[in-house]
Amino acid sequence: MARKDVKGRGTPEREEPSGFRRFVRRLVVWAVSLAVVGVLALGVAVGLTARSLPEFEELKGSQVGQTILVRARDGTELVSIGPSYGRWLSHEQIPQIMRTAMVSVEDRRFHSHPGIDPIGLARAGFVSISTGKSVRATSTITQQLARTVFLNNNRSYTRKLREAVLALAMEWKFSKDQILELYLNKVYFGGGAYGVDAASRKFFGHPGTEITLPEAAIIAGLVKAPSHYSPTADSEAAIGRAKVVLSVMKDNGDVTPSQAAAVDFGAIKFAAEKGQNSVRYFTDWALPQLDLLLPDNTQAIEVWTTLDPKMQAAATQAIETNTPKGAQGALVSMDRDGAVLAMVGGTDYISSNYNRAVNAVRQPGSAWKLFVYLAALEAGYTPNDRVVDEPVTIDGWSPRNSNGTYAGEIDVRTAFAYSKNTVAAQLGNEVGFSAVAGIARRFGISTPISTVPSMVLGTNDVRVIDMTRAFAAVSAKGRAVDPYGITKVQTVDGKVLYQREVREGPMLVPAYVSAGITDLLQSAVSTGTGRAASIGRPVAGKTGTTNSNKDGWFLGFSSGITTGVWMGRDDAKAVPGLQGGTAPARAFAAYMTTAVASRPVEKFDTEVTLPAWQLEPDDEAQLSGNPDEYYYADDQGNMVEPDRQEQLPAGGAEPKAQPPAANDEFLREATGSRPG
Structure with missing residues (x-):
C-alpha cells in the first residue's frame, strides 16, 4: 500500500536491501572503523615512541660497535681497529652533492614522505601480485636510520613494524635536515668506516667536507653492499656501482647530462690502505689478550703497547x-x-x-x-x-x-x-x-x-x-x-x-x-x-x-x-x-x-x-x-750428500x-x- 506525504500525494514504498548488500555495507563500515582505530593506535604508538626517543644531541653521540685505538710504547698511533667515525659533520658542512647523491639513489621521495614511502610500498605490492614473485620494498633513509640506531638486520615482520613506527616517530620529532645529518654521519660505508667523513678519509684521504661529484657517487653507492663495493676490497666494483648512481642522479634531474658526462672515474685516486703493514702481525697477536684482561668491556678504548715503531x-x-x-x-x-x-x-x-x-x-x-x-x-x-x-x-x-x-x-x-x-x-x-x-x-x-x-x-x-x-x-x-x-x-x-x-x-x-x-x-x-x-x-x-x-x-x-x-x-x-x-x-x-x-x-x-x-x-x-x-x-740427523741417493x-x-x-x-x- 502506497504511503501519502503531507500534501496527500502518494510515494512508492522503499525496497529492503538484499543480504549481500547488507554484508558489503557492514564490511565497509567495519573496515573503515578498523582503519580509524588502526590509525589512532598507530598515531598513539608513534606519539609515544616519539616522546621516548633520545634527543638529537644524544643520538649524535651514540656509536655502533667498539673502537680500539692502538698506540706504540711512545704514544704514537699504530692503528685503529673497529668502527671509525671520523668528524661529525653538520648538515651544512656536508657537501650538497653528497646529500643529493645519497637521497637520489637511496630515497628520492625523502623530502615528501612521512618516514615510510606509500608509493614505493604500493608499487612493490603491485609487482609482487602481478608477477607472483616476492619483492621487497626499499627502505627509506629514515627507516635505515632507525634500523642502524635502534634495531638489527633481522627480517622478521615484527622488526619491520617496529622499524616503520620508529621511522614515523623520528619524522615526527626531527626535521628532514636533522634526519639526513644523522644518517650521513652514522650509516656504514664498509672498511670499518661509519659516516661520510670517515669514508672520505679512508677511501680518498681527505675530509668529508671536500667530497667531489665522482667521490659522492662512489660513497653513495657503498650503502647497498658495503663489503662488496668497498674500494679497499674491489675498486672496479666500487666504480661500477658509482656509474649506476651517477646514471640515477641524471635520470632524477640531480645532475645535468653534461655534468655526468664530464665525470672521469679513472682519475680517482684511492687512499693507500693504512695499518695493513707488519704492525698488524703484532696487533693480531696482542689485541686478543684483551679478552682476558678486560673480558666485559665494550667501551671505546686506547691500548698502549710495547711495540717500538723504530725497531719495528x-x-x-x-x-x-x-x-x-x-x-x-x-x-x-x-x-x-x-x-x-x-x-x-x-x-x-x-x-x-x-x-x-x-x-x-x-x-x-x-x-x-x-x-x-x-x-x-x-x-x-x-x-x-x-x-x-x-x-x-x-x-x-x-x-x-x-x-x-x-x-x-x-x-x-x-x-x-x-x-x-x-x-x-x-x-x-x-x-x-x-x-x-x-x-x-x-x-x-x-x-x-x-x-x-x-x-x-x-x-x-x-x-x-x-x-x-x-x-x-x-x-x-x-x-x-x-x-x-x-x-x-x-x-x-x-x-x-x-x-x-x-x-x-x-x-x-x-x-x-x-x-x-x-x-x-x-x-x-x-x-x-x-x-x-x-x-x-x-x-x-x-x-x-x-x-x-x-x-x-x-x-x-x-x-x-x-x-x-x-x-x-x-x-x-x-x-x-x-x-x-x-x-x-x-x-x-x-x-x-x-x-x-x-x-x-x-x-x-x-x-x-x-x-x-x-x-x-x-x-x-x-x-x-x-x-x-x-x-x-735427514730427519734422524744423519748427513746425506746431495749427489748420492x-x-x-x-x-x-x-x-x-x-x-x-x-x-x-x-x-x-x-x-x-x-x-x-
Missing part, C-alpha cells in the same frame, strides 16, 4: 732485505722483561696475514742445542770440560757431524761453538733425553716434545716466539720471561681500565748455569757458526739449520734485547743456500744494530773465551749458494775414498797435546 721498521726491513727469494721470514724481539719490541710474521702482511712468528711450528735444528747444553750444565758440566767428538751410536741411531769429520777430544765450548752433533747426542744421552725435554718445557717451549735420541738435533717442532722466549730467559740470567704486548688500557677520556704490574719471573736454573750457557753462546757468535750476527758489541746466540736446508734460524741477545729470526718456505721445501749462519744471522745483525743503538754496551757476566783451536766450521757458517757442495741432514754408512764410517776424519797433527792441536 728496522725488523721489517731486515726480514724483507735478507729473506731468500720464494721464502718467508719471521722475527720476534723482546726486552729483558718480556716486552715485545718488534714482531714480523712474514715478508708481506697484505699478501699473507699468517703470523709465522707465533703460529707456525718448525724444526729448530741446532738452535735446540741450547736446551741440551743447559741440561748438561745443570748436571755439572762446565764450558771447559773435555768431551770427545767421535762416531757414536745410541739405540741404533748414529748421528754425524755436518761436514763428516770428527775432532776427537775437545772442550764443551768448542763443541757448542762448532755445533758438533755427536757431542750433543752424547750429552743428551748422558743427562737423559727427558731431562732435555724438561729444560725446554721450563724455558717456555709449548709444543709437543718427543724424547727419541734425535731430538737433541732439533727434530721437535717449535714456535719462533717460544724459542725467543727461551733465549730471553738466558739473557735474564736464568729468570723466566713472559712475552707481553699490552702495558695499559684506558678509555678515550683517560680513565685507566688496566695497568700491567711489574713482576719478576721465577728462577729457572741456577745463576752459574745461565752464565755457563752465555759463555757458550758468545763463542758461537765470536768464532763459530754465528759470526755473521756480530754487531760490534757483546752478542750471545745460536744458529739452527734443519734437514735439506728447509729452515734457518738465528737467536741471540745483546744489551738486554733478545731477538729470534726464522726463515724458510711455508710448504717446507728446501731453500738453496739457507743456513742459520747466513741470511737469518745477517737479518739479526741488521735489526739489532738499530735496536741497541741507543743502549749502553753491556758486558756479560762471563768474558768470551775462544776455543783452543780454530776447527773447521760446519756448513751452517761456510756453505754458499752452490747446492752441489751441501751435506743434507743412499745414506752414508751408520756409525760415521767413511767410504774408503774419503780422507780420514782428522790427521795426527790436527788432533794434537785440537786437544792441546804435545807431540810425543
Whole structure:
C-alpha cells in the first residue's frame, strides 16, 4: 500500500536491501572503523615512541660497535681497529652533492614522505601480485636510520613494524635536515668506516667536507653492499656501482647530462690502505689478550703497547732485505722483561696475514742445542770440560757431524761453538733425553716434545716466539720471561681500565748455569757458526739449520734485547743456500744494530773465551749458494750428500775414498797435546 506525504500525494514504498548488500555495507563500515582505530593506535604508538626517543644531541653521540685505538710504547698511533667515525659533520658542512647523491639513489621521495614511502610500498605490492614473485620494498633513509640506531638486520615482520613506527616517530620529532645529518654521519660505508667523513678519509684521504661529484657517487653507492663495493676490497666494483648512481642522479634531474658526462672515474685516486703493514702481525697477536684482561668491556678504548715503531721498521726491513727469494721470514724481539719490541710474521702482511712468528711450528735444528747444553750444565758440566767428538751410536741411531769429520777430544765450548752433533747426542744421552725435554718445557717451549735420541738435533717442532722466549730467559740470567704486548688500557677520556704490574719471573736454573750457557753462546757468535750476527758489541746466540736446508734460524741477545729470526718456505721445501749462519744471522745483525743503538754496551757476566783451536766450521757458517757442495741432514740427523741417493754408512764410517776424519797433527792441536 502506497504511503501519502503531507500534501496527500502518494510515494512508492522503499525496497529492503538484499543480504549481500547488507554484508558489503557492514564490511565497509567495519573496515573503515578498523582503519580509524588502526590509525589512532598507530598515531598513539608513534606519539609515544616519539616522546621516548633520545634527543638529537644524544643520538649524535651514540656509536655502533667498539673502537680500539692502538698506540706504540711512545704514544704514537699504530692503528685503529673497529668502527671509525671520523668528524661529525653538520648538515651544512656536508657537501650538497653528497646529500643529493645519497637521497637520489637511496630515497628520492625523502623530502615528501612521512618516514615510510606509500608509493614505493604500493608499487612493490603491485609487482609482487602481478608477477607472483616476492619483492621487497626499499627502505627509506629514515627507516635505515632507525634500523642502524635502534634495531638489527633481522627480517622478521615484527622488526619491520617496529622499524616503520620508529621511522614515523623520528619524522615526527626531527626535521628532514636533522634526519639526513644523522644518517650521513652514522650509516656504514664498509672498511670499518661509519659516516661520510670517515669514508672520505679512508677511501680518498681527505675530509668529508671536500667530497667531489665522482667521490659522492662512489660513497653513495657503498650503502647497498658495503663489503662488496668497498674500494679497499674491489675498486672496479666500487666504480661500477658509482656509474649506476651517477646514471640515477641524471635520470632524477640531480645532475645535468653534461655534468655526468664530464665525470672521469679513472682519475680517482684511492687512499693507500693504512695499518695493513707488519704492525698488524703484532696487533693480531696482542689485541686478543684483551679478552682476558678486560673480558666485559665494550667501551671505546686506547691500548698502549710495547711495540717500538723504530725497531719495528728496522725488523721489517731486515726480514724483507735478507729473506731468500720464494721464502718467508719471521722475527720476534723482546726486552729483558718480556716486552715485545718488534714482531714480523712474514715478508708481506697484505699478501699473507699468517703470523709465522707465533703460529707456525718448525724444526729448530741446532738452535735446540741450547736446551741440551743447559741440561748438561745443570748436571755439572762446565764450558771447559773435555768431551770427545767421535762416531757414536745410541739405540741404533748414529748421528754425524755436518761436514763428516770428527775432532776427537775437545772442550764443551768448542763443541757448542762448532755445533758438533755427536757431542750433543752424547750429552743428551748422558743427562737423559727427558731431562732435555724438561729444560725446554721450563724455558717456555709449548709444543709437543718427543724424547727419541734425535731430538737433541732439533727434530721437535717449535714456535719462533717460544724459542725467543727461551733465549730471553738466558739473557735474564736464568729468570723466566713472559712475552707481553699490552702495558695499559684506558678509555678515550683517560680513565685507566688496566695497568700491567711489574713482576719478576721465577728462577729457572741456577745463576752459574745461565752464565755457563752465555759463555757458550758468545763463542758461537765470536768464532763459530754465528759470526755473521756480530754487531760490534757483546752478542750471545745460536744458529739452527734443519734437514735439506728447509729452515734457518738465528737467536741471540745483546744489551738486554733478545731477538729470534726464522726463515724458510711455508710448504717446507728446501731453500738453496739457507743456513742459520747466513741470511737469518745477517737479518739479526741488521735489526739489532738499530735496536741497541741507543743502549749502553753491556758486558756479560762471563768474558768470551775462544776455543783452543780454530776447527773447521760446519756448513751452517761456510756453505754458499752452490747446492752441489751441501751435506743434507735427514730427519734422524744423519748427513746425506746431495749427489748420492743412499745414506752414508751408520756409525760415521767413511767410504774408503774419503780422507780420514782428522790427521795426527790436527788432533794434537785440537786437544792441546804435545807431540810425543
